[in-house]
Amino acid sequence: MQGRSKYLPNAPSRSRMCARATNFAMQPNNPIANKNPSRLSCPCSKKRLNMDIHSIRGPLSLKSIWKAPLHQSPSGPLRFLIRSTLSLAGRKLVSCQGVEHIQPDHDPFILVLNHSQKLEAIYIPALLYYLRGGRVVHFLADWNFCLVPGVWFFYHYGQVITVSRKPAKPKFLNVFKPLFTSRQSSVSQARKTLEAGKSIGIFPEGTTNRHPTKLLKGYTGAAQLSLKTGIPVVTAGLTFPSKEGYKKIPEGVPFSVEFSAPIQPPRLPHDIGLKDIHQHHASIMQRLASLSQKTWTASEPRRP
Numbered sequence: 001m002q003g004r005s006k007y008l009p010n011a012p013s014r015s016r017m018c019a020r021a022t023n024f025a026m027q028p029n030n031p032i033a034n035k036n037p038s039r040l041s042c043p044c045s046k047k048r049l050n051m052d053i054h055s056i057r058g059p060l061s062l063k064s065i066w067k068a069p070l071h072q073s074p075s076g077p078l079r080f081l082i083r084s085t086l087s088l089a090g091r092k093l094v095s096c097q098g099v100e101h102i103q104p105d106h107d108p109f110i111l112v113l114n115h116s117q118k119l120e121a122i123y124i125p126a127l128l129y130y131l132r133g134g135r136v137v138h139f140l141a142d143w144n145f146c147l148v149p150g151v152w153f154f155y156h157y158g159q160v161i162t163v164s165r166k167p168a169k170p171k172f173l174n175v176f177k178p179l180f181t182s183r184q185s186s187v188s189q190a191r192k193t194l195e196a197g198k199s200i201g202i203f204p205e206g207t208t209n210r211h212p213t214k215l216l217k218g219y220t221g222a223a224q225l226s227l228k229t230g231i232p233v234v235t236a237g238l239t240f241p242s243k244e245g246y247k248k249i250p251e252g253v254p255f256s257v258e259f260s261a262p263i264q265p266p267r268l269p270h271d272i273g274l275k276d277i278h279q280h281h282a283s284i285m286q287r288l289a290s291l292s293q294k295t296w297t298a299s300e301p302r303r304p
Helices: 015-025 062-067 076-092 120-131 143-147 151-157 171-180 186-195 221-229 274-291
Strands: 055-057 093-097 110-113 138-142 161-163 200-202 233-239 255-259
Touching (some): 076 151, 110 221, 110 274, 120 138, 138 143, 138 186, 143 151, 186 221, 200 221, 221 233
């Protein structure tokens, strides 16, 4: 195997991982695999690449963003939208670890993330699309953002599941609600998506939480879906290397992401009760707290 892939961003050179990296790169579902396998190279080449089988070291280069094949996506407009978004957001990425846990061959899973910046709702789905070679993670997101000019295109092409719980402000904008929401509840849509073998993404805090050291209590929707479908949860902790000294995490600061190994839901010998849901929710939030370098307790408030 000679030459090096022009699609891979700068992975550390590790001779002992050469065989493993090569095998991983040759997998058909691997989003970093080139359509021409003979052009792929192992991480122990003399010129260092910026992605290995487990992690990315940012920032993402424009070349890697616009040349990545994204072969699992049939949608040309979505590919263009994602590349354009990452052209702006990719320079904010410091690092990304645990990439192997969110590959398409792990579908379906429920991705759970902390939420500290508003633009994460756009940047993170775009990053996942890139990492997964064009395979979408269907996020649950508030319908109100569809009222912001341009955001509807992200929702539409990104196949977002809209959550219609919150009314619009000012109230007269609620007249547009039927245009952007489904008659089915977001939970029902999410469950059908999972049962179809597709992955979903949830921000369990339900709002932007800029506190640098504490997670909010969060909502139990991810835990309920996991228990009722038997589908595992993957947590994604977003951290901010420059947060020291901040009383609140500001918008647009560089970030890192770490994905956990799947958390399997317990097999219960009885019908699922509230206690089971809260216990599973606690285990998810504690893992998320660890990855996001924050703390979490069940007594935390739901709102910042």
